[in-house]
Amino acid sequence: MTGLPAARFRFAGLALILAVGVVPGQLEAQQADKTARIGYLTSHSPDTFRAGVFRQRLRDLGWVEGRNLIIDFRSADGKFDRLPALAADLAALNVHVLVAAATVPALAAKRASQTVPIVFTHVSDPVGTGLVSSLARLGGNVTGFTHLNVGLGPKRLELLKQVVPNVSRVVALWHPGGLGERTDKEMVKETQDAARALGLQVQFVPVRGLHELEAAFSSIGSPVILLPSPIFRNEPRLLAELAAKHRVPAVYFDREFAEVGGLIAYGADMADVVRGAAGYVDRILRGARPGDLPVVQATRFELLINLKTAQTLGLTIPPALSIQADQLIQ
Numbered sequence: 001m002t003g004l005p006a007a008r009f010r011f012a013g014l015a016l017i018l019a020v021g022v023v024p025g026q027l028e029a030q031q032a033d034k035t036a037r038i039g040y041l042t043s044h045s046p047d048t049f050r051a052g053v054f055r056q057r058l059r060d061l062g063w064v065e066g067r068n069l070i071i072d073f074r075s076a077d078g079k080f081d082r083l084p085a086l087a088a089d090l091a092a093l094n095v096h097v098l099v100a101a102a103t104v105p106a107l108a109a110k111r112a113s114q115t116v117p118i119v120f121t122h123v124s125d126p127v128g129t130g131l132v133s134s135l136a137r138l139g140g141n142v143t144g145f146t147h148l149n150v151g152l153g154p155k156r157l158e159l160l161k162q163v164v165p166n167v168s169r170v171v172a173l174w175h176p177g178g179l180g181e182r183t184d185k186e187m188v189k190e191t192q193d194a195a196r197a198l199g200l201q202v203q204f205v206p207v208r209g210l211h212e213l214e215a216a217f218s219s220i221g222s223p224v225i226l227l228p229s230p231i232f233r234n235e236p237r238l239l240a241e242l243a244a245k246h247r248v249p250a251v252y253f254d255r256e257f258a259e260v261g262g263l264i265a266y267g268a269d270m271a272d273v274v275r276g277a278a279g280y281v282d283r284i285l286r287g288a289r290p291g292d293l294p295v296v297q298a299t300r301f302e303l304l305i306n307l308k309t310a311q312t313l314g315l316t317i318p319p320a321l322s323i324q325a326d327q328l329i330q
Helices: 006-020 025-032 052-060 079-092 103-112 153-163 181-197 212-217 234-245 256-260 270-285 307-312 319-324
Strands: 036-040 068-073 095-102 118-123 142-146 169-174 201-206 223-227 250-252 264-268 303-304 325-329
Touching: 036 052, 036 079, 036 103, 052 068, 052 270, 068 079, 068 169, 068 256, 079 095, 079 103, 095 103, 095 270, 103 118, 103 142, 118 270, 142 270, 153 181, 153 223, 153 250, 153 264, 153 319, 181 201, 181 234, 212 234, 234 250, 234 256, 256 264, 256 303, 256 325, 264 270, 303 307, 307 325
Parallel strands: 036 068, 036 095, 095 118, 118 142, 169 201, 169 223, 223 250, 250 264, 303 325
Antiparallel strands: 264 303
């Protein structure tokens, strides 16, 4: 797949202006056929994966929809079995880059094409799931950004114990298959190990669809840690409202949960991750090969605490924890 080296277009355009007196507006019209095309594949709504941040970063880099960029969005709307067909559909459009948000869509994209450059985001374990063979030396047509959600479970349990110091039992809500079989197993194991180290009993409650959430919260009766999954990421307000309704302290994996009423959220700065993925798309459109771009691990993490929710639940946030927070929501 060839790139779209924008610098080459600029130099060629300058030469044309000097040679025949074409004005910039006319030159832009003549270069309309140089439009880049991106496929964007998600398991749920693209907005769930910060598509707006992605678009804005591309605009900042000179790629403007309707002028020199087309983005074809495909969402499985939570029906994971649709992802292979959607990925094949995007590959057949001869897109210059295929962006895949979350692990299962990324795997579907990889199976759909061995030639179209693929940039993934919102992926926890790209090596373990087989997306890439290593983080550094890739080869092939796949690269992207990992947010390390597998590995952050112990920290979330620690935060829960700091806020509810007398807790002895916690419930881990999880979505089997949401991140891929291997990642799910690692996430469950690390949560079990961390709970044991903290002297906590942990009960795993599976949720396979949003229709099961009400029943899950009704039966919990203990503080909750929410294990990462696109199905949960898509409904932060619903989850925060259910936790409030049943007066359950809960720790989440993304800032949106705390912003809409969740008690605590801790995870990678996903806006930063998405901006990075857009930067990789830009580099590929300008001629870089995905196999030469290493997978980037998230380096910025956010802790948000909703003080209003803590007060409603009768919880006191330790001063030391308040100081650590990146944002305290009043």
